[in-house]
Amino acid sequence: MNHDAYPDNYIRGILNGVKSIAMVGASPVNVRPSYFAFKYLAQRGYDMIPVNPGHVGKLLLGKPFVASLLDIDRPIDMVEIFRNSSHIMPVVDEALRLSLLPKVIWMQLGARDDDAAAKAEAAGLKVVMNRCPKIEYGRLSSEISWMGVNSRTLSSKRAPLPTQGMRLSLDRTSVGGGETAASDRAAKNKSELS
Amino acid sequence: MTDRLPGFSTLAVHAGAQPDPTTGARVTPIYQTTSFVFNDADHAASLFGLQAFGNIYTRIGNPTNAVLEERVAALEGGTAGLAVASGHAAQVVVLQQLLRPGDEFIAARKLYGGSINQFTHAFKSFGWNVVWADPDDIGSFERAVTPHTKAIFIESIANPGGSITDIEAISAVARKAAVPLIADNTLATPYLIRPIDHGADIVVHSLTKFLAGHGNSIGGIIVDAGTFDWSRDNKYPMLSEPRPEYHGIKLHETFGNFAFAIACRVLGLRDLGPALSPFNAFLILTGIETLPLRMQRHCENAKAIAEYLSGHSAVTSVSYAGLPSDKYNNLARKYSPKGAGAVFTFSLRGGYDAGVNLVSNLKLFSHLANVGDTRSLVIHPASTTHSQLDDAAKVKSGAAPDVVRLSIGIEDKEDLVADLEQALGA
Numbered sequence: 377m378n379h380d381a382y383p384d385n386y387i388r389g390i391l392n393g394v395k396s397i398a399m400v401g402a403s404p405v406n407v408r409p410s411y412f413a414f415k416y417l418a419q420r421g422y423d424m425i426p427v428n429p430g431h432v433g434k435l436l437l438g439k440p441f442v443a444s445l446l447d448i449d450r451p452i453d454m455v456e457i458f459r460n461s462s463h464i465m466p467v468v469d470e471a472l473r474l475s476l477l478p479k480v481i482w483m484q485l486g487a488r489d490d491d492a493a494a495k496a497e498a499a500g501l502k503v504v505m506n507r508c509p510k511i512e513y514g515r516l517s518s519e520i521s522w523m524g525v526n527s528r529t530l531s532s533k534r535a536p537l538p539t540q541g542m543r544l545s546l547d548r549t550s551v552g553g554g555e556t557a558a559s560d561r562a563a564k565n566k567s568e569l570s
Numbered sequence: 571m572t573d574r575l576p577g578f579s580t581l582a583v584h585a586g587a588q589p590d591p592t593t594g595a596r597v598t599p600i601y602q603t604t605s606f607v608f609n610d611a612d613h614a615a616s617l618f619g620l621q622a623f624g625n626i627y628t629r630i631g632n633p634t635n636a637v638l639e640e641r642v643a644a645l646e647g648g649t650a651g652l653a654v655a656s657g658h659a660a661q662v663v664v665l666q667q668l669l670r671p672g673d674e675f676i677a678a679r680k681l682y683g684g685s686i687n688q689f690t691h692a693f694k695s696f697g698w699n700v701v702w703a704d705p706d707d708i709g710s711f712e713r714a715v716t717p718h719t720k721a722i723f724i725e726s727i728a729n730p731g732g733s734i735t736d737i738e739a740i741s742a743v744a745r746k747a748a749v750p751l752i753a754d755n756t757l758a759t760p761y762l763i764r765p766i767d768h769g770a771d772i773v774v775h776s777l778t779k780f781l782a783g784h785g786n787s788i789g790g791i792i793v794d795a796g797t798f799d800w801s802r803d804n805k806y807p808m809l810s811e812p813r814p815e816y817h818g819i820k821l822h823e824t825f826g827n828f829a830f831a832i833a834c835r836v837l838g839l840r841d842l843g844p845a846l847s848p849f850n851a852f853l854i855l856t857g858i859e860t861l862p863l864r865m866q867r868h869c870e871n872a873k874a875i876a877e878y879l880s881g882h883s884a885v886t887s888v889s890y891a892g893l894p895s896d897k898y899n900n901l902a903r904k905y906s907p908k909g910a911g912a913v914f915t916f917s918l919r920g921g922y923d924a925g926v927n928l929v930s931n932l933k934l935f936s937h938l939a940n941v942g943d944t945r946s947l948v949i950h951p952a953s954t955t956h957s958q959l960d961d962a963a964k965v966k967s968g969a970a971p972d973v974v975r976l977s978i979g980i981e982d983k984e985d986l987v988a989d990l991e992q993a994l995g996a
Contacts, residue, residue, distance in 0.1 A: 407812070407819045412621050419622075485826050508826065519623045521586060522631065524639030524835070525650040525828050530576060534589040552574055 379493060379505050384529065384552060387512050390480050390502060392546055394453035395423055397509075398445055398478075400467050401458030402426035404436050410458040410484075411436075413510040420513060425452065445470050454480040456509060457487060464489035468496050477501065482509060517546050528552060578645065578761065579862045586640030587855070600852045601633045620816060620824070620836065630840050634848040638855050642781065642791050643831075645760040645858075646773050649796035650831035652839060653789060653851060657756060657776025658688055659844035660790035661723075664752060664772055666842065667808045667833045668720045671697025675721040676714045678705040678735065679966055680728035683955040685754070686967060689723075705735045711743045720805065721749050726765050727757040727906065729941070730951050730975040731889045731968035732914035734901035741769025748805070750798045756780070757913050757941070761865040762906045771798040772830065779942025780912075783857040783864050787850040792834050796827030809833050815841075864944070864980055869909025871946075871986065872978040878987050879916050884924070884994045889968070890914040912978040913941045915951075915968060922971040925950040929974070931993035934985060941977035946986055949975050 377386070397417060403410045404426075418424045418437055426436040429443040442448055445455060445467070455471045455478050457464055464483055471478055472495070481496045483489065485508040493503040514520030515527045518535065529550035536545035576584070587598045606625035608614035616622035625631055639651035654660050669675060677689055679702045689700040703710040705724060722744045724735050737753060744751040752772045753765035759780045765773050775781060777789035800809035800822040809829055812818035815837065822829040839845060869892070876890035891898035892910030902910040918924035928948070929937045935948040939955055949955060956969035964970055978986065 406619070406621075407817050407824075409824045412824060415616070415621055419616075511826070514623050518588065521640050522623050522625055522633065522636050523650065523828075524631070524636050524643065524652055524831060526585075526640055526643040526648060528644070530580070530584040531588045532584070534594050535591040537591055551576065 377497065377503065379488070379490070379503070382504065382507070384516060384550065386502075387504065387507070388516050388546055390454070390482075390504065391509065391513055391516070394480055396425065396450065396452045397422050397454045397456055398425040398427050398448055398452045399456045399458060400427040400445070401484075402428050402431075402436055402441070403458075404431055404434055404441075409508075413456075413458070413484075413508060416510045416513070423450075445474060451476045452478050454478055454482055456482045456484065458484045459487065461487050461489050465492045465495075468492040471501075472496065472499055480504070482507070484508060485511070513546065516550070517548060518550075581641070581644045582761075582861050583859050585644035586637040598634055598637045598852065598855055600848050601628075602848050603632075604628050620819060620832075628848065629843060629845040630835060632845075632848050632851070634855075635846055635851040638777075638789075638846075638851045638858075639791065639831075641855060641858055642760075642775065642777075643793050645764075645861075646755070646793045647760075647764050647766045647795075648773065648793035648831075650794045650828035652792045652794075652831050652834045653777070653846045654792065654839060655790065655844040655846050656788050657754070657774065657778065657790040658684065659842075660774040660776075660792045661685065661688060661754075663834050663838035663842060663844070664774060664792055665693065665698055665721065666838050667830065668750070668806060669696075669698045670807075672699075672718065673697075673720045674699045674701050674716060674718040675723055676701045676703050676711055676719060677723040678703060678725065678728065678740075680705055680731065680733055680735075680968055681723075681725055682729040682754075682756075683951065683959065683967065683969065686956075686963075687958060705733070705740070708736065708739045708743065711740055712746075715743070715747045715749075719747055719749055721752055722747075723752045723754070725754040725757065726763045727891075727911045727913070728968070729757055729913060730915050730955070730973070732757070732891055732898075732911055733889070733968070734891045734898040734905055734910070736901055737763075737765055737768040737770060737905065744771070745769070748802065757911050758906060759861060759865060761862050762869070762908055762911060766793075766795040766797070768905065771795050777854050778940065780865065780868070781858055781861060781942075782854040783861065783942060783944060784853070785940060785943035785945060787853045787857075789846050789850050789854050792831065794828050794831035794834075796830075798830065800829060808837055813837070865909065865912075867980040868912035868978060871980065871983045872912040872914065872976075873909070874983045875976065875978055875986055875990070876914060876916075878990065882990075882994060884919055886917045886919050886972070888914070888916040890916075913975065915973045915975045917970070917972045918974060920972075922952060925972060925974050926953060927996070928993050931996040932989055933992070934981065934989040935976070935993075941975075943977065944980050946979035946981060946989075947977040951975050 531550040533549040643651035750771035753770035773793040891902035951969035
């Protein structure tokens with residue numbers, strides 16, 4: 377997989393395929409980005425599991441925190457890592473020790489560890505790096521367009537009718553809608569500097 | 571295998587728009603409503619807390635305006651856009667995110683006269699201090715940088731003289747100073763120049779001009795390139811620090827490479843209030859669909875008129891970067907190879923009075939204070955748009971008393987030449 381530019385259908389396939397998501401580094405503080413993403417994904421029907429050893433005993437939107445991936449009592453389809461690049465590898469190692477392997481390792485926007493990605497891919501997992509699942513869901517469903525964000529998708533097809541209020545479907549026919557090359561370049565330069 | 575990237579003309583027609591999911595309407599509807607119902611109390615709270623994407627109130631966002639925002643962001647190669655009531659409003663909203671009272675920004679001296687006034691007088695009353703630099707002397711930008719500098723502002727093609735700015739050279743100064751480069755791309759439009767490709771971090775437009783293109787709607791837009799690191803230091807607290815307006819959210823941390831556009835929306839547009847009417851957004855969107863075709867014709871006509879004027883005995887000089895003899899021709903070849911735009915100036919042997927006479931005698935060119943219309947337009951800047959500047963400032967900004975500005979439309983060029991011929995001879 378080319379981790380600099382994911383085809384939309386790769387991301388769409390992942391977000392359509394997974395049902396349970398363990399979020400490592402989830403925060404109970406309601407202005408933190410991880411809280412935003414956790415709430416957004418829970419509202420879209422994913423079975424969300426907050427993983428953060430500092431908050432065991434508390435609930436996040438009704439879901440109990442667990443200390444580690446190994447403490448989760450059910451199969452998890454995707455591990456989303458809300459940690460800096462330097463903290464990725466131990467989480468991937470832990471995920472690969474699960475008796476039932478997850479299907480996907482997803483590293484949050486700003487996080488990238490190519491060695492950890494290679495290790496997960498060698499074990500048959502799909503990997504996404506330096507992306508936010510909330511943004512990608514919003515982009516591919518076109519919901520993010522309501523904020524004037526460039527979804528980089530085009531479509532001449534009527535989108536599926538929204539369900540549960542204005543929740544838009546991911547199953548939207550679209551083609552790639554242009555580039556934001558400068559920002560991709562900036563992100564790459566930044567990751568090379570750090 | 572990555573996705574195929576669509577071309578500019580495809581984006582001009584399609585970006586941001588899709589058939590309405592409920593009605594199937596193919597053209598973007600005009601959502602002429604002030605407000606939007608919430609699904610339930612939690613949905614309302616999520617929207618107000620910026621936790622969910624969605625519509626609340628048309629001062630903050632509107633589905634018609636959102637299509638326009640995404641369309642222009644896509645054409646500019648940016649991450650997000652924010653439509654506002656005018657180009658002037660775009661400039662206020664952008665600088666409000668960047669400057670505190672006592673801060674400075676560096677601006678190229680060659681600007682639209684209205685921007686010179688706004689920067690010199692209105693912004694001074696906010697405590698935002700403009701420091702002028704000469705776009706023909708890159709060193710003047712470097713020398714203007716101080717610890718209080720928060721941004722650099724340029725026009726890609728400068729009004730009124732149609733000169734071309736060396737965006738990459740000024741971008742290098744901005745990078746070294748660790749401040750964002752703001753490019754007003756009104757006269758070029760992204761069809762001719764995409765400033766983000768040359769290092770701009772923020773693009774602003776008066777949509778009123780070539781983008782809308784038909785002289786029927788005032789509007790402005792801000793495009794976030796997604797390139798600037800707002801959290802490198804604490805120079806931009808609107809983006810990097812917890813915002814008390816939103817219970818302590820840090821916008822850059824939360825919204826990543828489109829945080830600047832979000833800041834402009836939720837801190838600028840929300841609190842200053844210059845919202846664009848959805849009806850204007852609709853008209854502007856319709857105009858943008860033909861932007862590539864119109865710009866080709868505008869540029870072709872402009873070059874023909876500039877060549878005609880160059881050979882006329884009543885004309886002392888023509889300032890059009892598309893002419894091989896023009897001092898900006900090399901920059902035009904580099905930055906604007908598809909054409910040097912359609913706004914330019916020329917000087918009359920007869921001075922101020924000849925300028926006033928010319929605008930009175932033209933019969934197809936309209937004498938008015940706008941550019942970028944399908945119709946050809948003419949103005950004598952010294953007696954109108956730049957009349958509030960003193961004589962020295964008029965000359966420095968390219969609006970000397972003998973200068974006439976044209977904005978060439980998409981009519982038959984032979985008819986435009988004939989109109990100029992009779993007016994210059996009268």
